[in-house]
Amino acid sequence: MYKKIKNSIKDKIKIADEIARSKSADIIESEIVQLEHVFSTLVFGQFIGIPSLPSQIMFDLLPESEKSILLLISRMSTQNEPLAELASVFRID
Numbered sequence: 027m028y029k030k031i032k033n034s035i036k037d038k039i040k041i042a043d044e045i046a047r048s049k050s051a052d053i054i055e056s057e058i059v060q061l062e063h064v065f066s067t068l069v070f071g072q073f074i075g076i077p078s079l080p081s082q083i084m085f086d087l088l089p090e091s092e093k094s095i096l097l098l099i100s101r102m103s104t105q106n107e108p109l110a111e112l113a114s115v116f117r118i119d
Contacts, residue, residue: 059097062093062094062097063097063098065094066091066094066095066097066098067098069084069087069091069094070084070091070094070095070098
């Protein structure tokens with residue numbers, strides 16, 4: 027009887043662990059996107075009126091920043107609904 031209870035608890039802990047691991051991967055991916063957005067804003071903030079890097083450094087980084095520019099463009103479409111993006115990361119229904 028104790029073995030059944032012990033095995034049942036172990037199984038539930040394993041399931042909870044798998045759920046937590048899958049959610050943590052989604053949360054980390056979301057954090058990476060947010061950090062890329064912050065980096066893009068810091069680098070290209072001059073275009074939107076935020077004090078940023080000197081122009082020469084910004085233009086030197088421009089060829090390597092294609093992904094950052096595409097990220098900024100995609101963020102423009104979701105700026106009206108930031109809570110919807112956050113809800114999709116945390117799977118809030």
